[in-house]
Each structure stands twice: as C-alpha cells, then as structure tokens.
Amino acid sequence: MHPWNQSILDSLAKRLDRLPHAILLYGPQGVGKLALAERAAQLLLCEGASKPCDKCDACRWFLAGNHPDFRRLEPEALAKEPADTDEEPKARKAKQPSIEIKVDQVRELADFVYIGSHRGKLRVALVHPAEHMNENAANALLKGLEEPPPGAIFILVSHRPAQLLPTIRSRCVSIPVPIPPREAALGWLAKEGVKDAARWLAYAGGAPLRAVDYAERGSAALVPVDVREGLEPLAEALQKTALDRALIAFGLPPKYQTTSSAVAPEKAREWLAFARRMGEDRLLCRHPLNPRLFSAAMLAAMPSER
Ligand SMILES: [Zn+2]
Structure with a gap:
C-alpha cells in the first residue's frame, strides 16, 4: 500500500x-x-x-x-x-x-x-x-x-x-481516495527512483502511479486532461512530438526521440506549424481557462497521420 x-x-x-x-x-x-x-x-x-x-x-x-x-x-x-x-x-x-x-x-x-x-x-x-x-x-x-x-x-x-x-x-x-498532497507524491516518486518526477506528476494530474507509468514510457499519453496543471506538460509533449515528426519528414533524425516511425515528406510544414502553435499554447496554458476544452482544442489541431 x-x-x-x-x-x-x-x-x-x-x-x-x-x-x-x-x-x-x-x-x-x-x-x-x-x-x-x-x-x-x-x-x-x-x-x-x-x-x-x-x-x-x-x-x-x-x-x-x-x-x-x-x-x-x-x-x-x-x-x-x-x-x-x-x-x-x-x-x-x-x-x-x-x-x-x-x-x-x-x-x-x-x-x-x-x-x-x-x-x-x-x-x-x-x-x-x-x-x-x-x-x-x-x-x-x-x-x-x-x-x-x-x-x-x-x-x-x-x-x-x-x-x-x-x-x-x-x-x-x-x-x-483523493489525489495525495504533492509533496507526499514527489517524496514517494523520488524513493521509487523516478526521474523528472515533477513533470510527469503534473501531467498525470497529481496521480503518482500514472506518473510512474508515463516516466517509464518516456512519454505522456496524448489525451485531454481535466486539470490545469496537466495542460502545459501536454502542450510540451505535443510540441516535441510535432518537432520530431517534422524533422523525420525532412529526412533528419528526431531530436526528442518521441517517435521513429516514418512521416510523409509533404507533411513536414504542417507538423512544423503545429509545433509552433503548441509553443504559443504552452504560454497560454498559464492563463485561467477550461483545461478539458483547451486540451481538446490542442489535440484537434494536430495534423493527421497521412
Ligand atoms: Zn495478521
């Protein structure tokens, strides 16, 4: 327990x-x-x-x-x-x-x-x-x-x-059984040897076991979030994913290793534009807004796979 x-x-x-x-x-x-x-x-x-x-x-x-x-x-x-x-x-x-x-x-x-x-x-x-x-x-x-x-x-x-x-x-x-106090969660994650714990915990909306899950996979699930603290990590994850896909489309190695699967060259500009938008959204995330609506809008703007 x-x-x-x-x-x-x-x-x-x-x-x-x-x-x-x-x-x-x-x-x-x-x-x-x-x-x-x-x-x-x-x-x-x-x-x-x-x-x-x-x-x-x-x-x-x-x-x-x-x-x-x-x-x-x-x-x-x-x-x-x-x-x-x-x-x-x-x-x-x-x-x-x-x-x-x-x-x-x-x-x-x-x-x-x-x-x-x-x-x-x-x-x-x-x-x-x-x-x-x-x-x-x-x-x-x-x-x-x-x-x-x-x-x-x-x-x-x-x-x-x-x-x-x-x-x-x-x-x-x-x-x-509520979300534990942040300090208690961070203390436990440190004992578990989780790196970058604060970031993953924020993305997991404060749920420590989900934070462990994300840390192990080295990525966060790209799904809407219900808590404000989860917005900026989602924008960051989307921005890095988009940059990696743009780089792959340009025939370059991905910078953040979020993916290694092929991306069609003609999608390069679209992914780059999306990465730029996520960079702007990372700043907007700090303002009061509805986290679910905002994160859903970010995800909806993501280019299609093909
Ligand atoms: Zn007993």
Missing part, C-alpha cells in the same frame, strides 16, 4: 467492529485504490493483535494469495493467471480475455459468500474495477448487497463511480 493512503486504512482500523458490509473506495486512476483495498481486506482477515500484523496465519495466507475467506472479482483481462486451464493452449490463446466482470463470476462469488467462513471470522470479496461489471453481473451483485449474509464484507473499487448502478452505490459506504 502507498504511504499517502495510510490515514484511510487507519480510520478503517479504528472502527473495525462496526464496519459496514459494503465499502466503495473511489477516486481518480493512479492513486493506489487497489493496493489500499487489498490492505483493507488483509486488515479485516488478520487474526493478530495489531492489525494487519503480517505475521499471523491469516496474514501469511493472504499475502501468499491463498486465504480461503478472500475472493477477488475482476475482469479476465486483469487476472494474473488464465481462468480456464482445461482448454488446449491454442484455443486459449485465440480467445481475447474479457474486460467485463461477468454474471457467472458474481454467481461463483455468491457461492463463496454464502458458504460460511473457513476460519469462523469474516469473508471478504473485493470487486475491481466495479464499473466493469456488466448489467447482469451488477444486478446479481446487488442481490448480495441487499441481503448480505452475516460476516460477509464487500469492498468495491472504482474510478468511475458514476457508472455504477445507483442502487449499488446507495448500498455502499463510499470512501474517497
């Missing part, structure tokens, strides 16, 4: 004996919600004195990924291992893993939740990302939330809570 979420875990630990049977952890992508949810599950299952202790049997099973009273519900595409190993390897490869949480998965979860605890304590089900439940799955889960079996706790994780069924949301106690 990430240090900036410790206070949320502490507040859960303080009211362990009167926790609701369904918790919704929600917040932007890249703030460590899943790691927090996992730690919260361990907290609930721990049988030690100061929870979570990392030492008792329950904690050791949990950390090894085989606590009998814990289930994780996520789309096949996110699961670490293929769900069905009976099939021929060839057939498995051909099938695209699903990005939805399906109703069968929720039914299996219901069996687990109703069967009773192996340790005579709680059973914990983690659903992530909750908005990836298809309609049937969401309705099946709702039944479990409406009439929860005693001792069962559901932890839902979502970065788009507005996409959840309102009836599901209303059955959960919602706990926000």
Whole structure:
C-alpha cells in the first residue's frame, strides 16, 4: 500500500467492529485504490493483535494469495493467471480475455459468500474495477448487497463511480481516495527512483502511479486532461512530438526521440506549424481557462497521420 493512503486504512482500523458490509473506495486512476483495498481486506482477515500484523496465519495466507475467506472479482483481462486451464493452449490463446466482470463470476462469488467462513471470522470479496461489471453481473451483485449474509464484507473499487448502478452505490459506504498532497507524491516518486518526477506528476494530474507509468514510457499519453496543471506538460509533449515528426519528414533524425516511425515528406510544414502553435499554447496554458476544452482544442489541431 502507498504511504499517502495510510490515514484511510487507519480510520478503517479504528472502527473495525462496526464496519459496514459494503465499502466503495473511489477516486481518480493512479492513486493506489487497489493496493489500499487489498490492505483493507488483509486488515479485516488478520487474526493478530495489531492489525494487519503480517505475521499471523491469516496474514501469511493472504499475502501468499491463498486465504480461503478472500475472493477477488475482476475482469479476465486483469487476472494474473488464465481462468480456464482445461482448454488446449491454442484455443486459449485465440480467445481475447474479457474486460467485463461477468454474471457467472458474481454467481461463483455468491457461492463463496454464502458458504460460511473457513476460519469462523469474516469473508471478504473485493470487486475491481466495479464499473466493469456488466448489467447482469451488477444486478446479481446487488442481490448480495441487499441481503448480505452475516460476516460477509464487500469492498468495491472504482474510478468511475458514476457508472455504477445507483442502487449499488446507495448500498455502499463510499470512501474517497483523493489525489495525495504533492509533496507526499514527489517524496514517494523520488524513493521509487523516478526521474523528472515533477513533470510527469503534473501531467498525470497529481496521480503518482500514472506518473510512474508515463516516466517509464518516456512519454505522456496524448489525451485531454481535466486539470490545469496537466495542460502545459501536454502542450510540451505535443510540441516535441510535432518537432520530431517534422524533422523525420525532412529526412533528419528526431531530436526528442518521441517517435521513429516514418512521416510523409509533404507533411513536414504542417507538423512544423503545429509545433509552433503548441509553443504559443504552452504560454497560454498559464492563463485561467477550461483545461478539458483547451486540451481538446490542442489535440484537434494536430495534423493527421497521412
Ligand atoms: Zn495478521
């Protein structure tokens, strides 16, 4: 779990004996919600004195990924291992893993939740990302939330809570997981050895895990941003990309290494003009404006690939 979420875990630990049977952890992508949810599950299952202790049997099973009273519900595409190993390897490869949480998965979860605890304590089900439940799955889960079996706790994780069924949301106690304070995020990124951390963090709108992602790829995703701090890094990324493409079109090596793919020579001037405009927009970014509209306008002005 990430240090900036410790206070949320502490507040859960303080009211362990009167926790609701369904918790919704929600917040932007890249703030460590899943790691927090996992730690919260361990907290609930721990049988030690100061929870979570990392030492008792329950904690050791949990950390090894085989606590009998814990289930994780996520789309096949996110699961670490293929769900069905009976099939021929060839057939498995051909099938695209699903990005939805399906109703069968929720039914299996219901069996687990109703069967009773192996340790005579709680059973914990983690659903992530909750908005990836298809309609049937969401309705099946709702039944479990409406009439929860005693001792069962559901932890839902979502970065788009507005996409959840309102009836599901209303059955959960919602706990926000916000963007951490900038200093805490920068301190953690420094420990992780991330170079240029302030720039990537700004581009990621303050979400540290997304900043790590960008830093590893050496580029930021060229998508609209919702926060003002993300505008200038986007303009900068677009400007560098455009300059590189113009140089390639002129038959020269790219300066910033943002791309190495071919660019048609007749596109050179267009990319150069776009790079100039992004240079101007970098200055404009410092003025108050709607970040989403402004970044969408920047992206719309980008020349087409061919
Ligand atoms: Zn423990």
